[in-house]
Amino acid sequence: MRKIVITGGCGFVGHHFVEHFIKTTDWKIIVLDKLTYATNGYNRIRDIDCFDEKRVSIFPIDLALPISYGVSQEIGEVDYIINLASESHVNNSIVGPVHFIKNNVDLVLNLLEWARGIKGLKRFIQFSTDEVYGTAPEGTNYKEGARLNPGNPYSASKAAQESIVRAYANTFNLPIQITNTMNVIGERQHPEKFVPLVINKALKGETVTIHADKEKLKAGTRFYVHARNVARAVDFILQNTDDTLDKIDASSGQYHIVGEKEIDNLSLAIMIAKFVGKPLQYEMVDFHSSRPGHDLRYAIDGTKLKEKGFHFSVNMEDSLEKTVKWFMDNREWLGKED
Secondary structure (H helix, E strand, O other): OOEEEEEOOOOHHHHHHHHHHHHHOOOEEEEEOOOOOOOOOOHHHHHOOOOOOOOEEEEOOOOOOOOOHHHHHHHOOOOEEEEOOOOOOHHHHHHOHHHHHHHHHHHHHHHHHHHOOOOOOOEEEEEEEHHHHOOOOOOOOEOOOOOOOOOOHHHHHHHHHHHHHHHHHHHHOOOEEEEEEOOEEOOOOOOOOHHHHHHHHHHHOOEEEEEEOOOOOOEOEEEOEEHHHHHHHHHHHHHHOOOOOOOOOOOOOEEEEOOOOEEEHHHHHHHHHHHHOOOOEEEEEOHHHHOOOOOOEOOEOOHHHHHOOOOOOOOHHHHHHHHHHHHHHOHHHHOOOO
16 A cells, blocks of 8 residues: 655645545545644544544644654555645735745755655655746746746745755755645635635625736636646646656756646626625725736746646636535535635
8 A cells, every 4th residue: 555645745735635545445544634723623634534533643743843753663664645735825925024925935945854754755746836937927827947036935845845846856866756736626625714714705795806917907827726626637647647757857857737728817706706696896906016926927837737638627707606505505614714
């Protein structure tokens, strides 16, 4: 039986990975998570009926500290490590950049130092973001290996993680890959995120603020993708690719996981309100002038993964509708807005 470590496995994206590998493999799953405010404790794991699953072991540890000898012994040898553990809220990174960046850098260093001692490690996947490339002008979709140009402390911390794993791959011959993913949606997402936030606002008849340009005429755009599709894509990469990071070819070992189409945030909010069954009250706001770290457009190219044979099983509109309806049927997950 193979063994996979999923860091951040109690979080939003991470628990979808746990659910995916429980359903599609017979592997043993090890979750490492420090259970911050964003995890809601073990509730996501409980909700997917994996908390008592014999194949799942959870270690509530802070990866910003070195992994102890005892924990390492309990985990034993592993085949795969997927690092999903990172602070990810852009606003939080702007409010408190030093702690935010140090946390994300420290945790990847500690994981890599631990990984160096694992005999037979087949793959280490560093989960990253489209934001490491910075704002994308119209018509530009960055390809794997493009230069990094982070625009806020969050994306800077993720760019730092990417640089560090590249250095460890080249220096210590670790089998590392990087995935870059755009905006992820899905069930059990924290209420601070856009989809549940719009659902909450629509239900209460409150105004939704839409990130726009200086003239407040053009809404920001993103490529949205469901967390289940992201988990499927990473599993596909694990089992169908063998290229790893290489100091000569910057694109080797890197894969972009991109939603099927670009959509502006106003159109997305209107779709969400439609699925809720309420009219959308909104205001276009120039976020960029007051918060320069917020970029109007991010965009990456997903051709490489498609050419390997991966495709999404559910389109964006259907994924969004199912997600909204799930929240409507499970309103306790909408929580109380921060």
